Amino acid sequence: MTAAVQTTLPVIQKEPSGCGIAACAALAGLTYDTARSRAAELGIHAGDRTLWSNTAHVRRLLRALDIDTAPNERSFTGWEDLPDRALLAIKWRLIDGVPFWHWVVFVREAGESVVLDSKAALKHNVRRDFGRMKPKWWIEIDPA
Secondary structure, rough: OOOOOOOOOOOOOOOOOOOOHHHHHHOOOOOOOHHHHHHHHHHOOOOOOOHOOOOOOHHHHHOOOOOOOOOOOOOOOHHHHOOOOOEEEEEEEEEEEEEEEEEEEEEEEEEEEEEEOOOOOOOEEEEOOOOOOOOOOEEEEEOO
């Protein structure tokens, strides 16, 4: 049996809070530096805490990269309920009453599901350890 070929690849974030930019880069097939430059043109910077406490910046960057998203976030109910491509909010937490999370990309290709995690410290950025991740909600990418 041959392994499925994965066409969407992880992009490693180069800044501690660059997960949103890296997720957009992965979905667009760009390097982190290219996505970071495009984000900067839009006034979006990894150092801005709202990049991982609000969906507006990531949605705006994806739109600039010609990637459509569903208009609303949906609560996570199970891995099988996800569309073929989605942005997931994991490591969701409240800090001084403000929600924060880590952006990752869920991809289902050729019958295989993976999560692309941009965190530089990970040994493997293509994750299949679904039981360890606790998504709070998701945004569909390229809705039909």
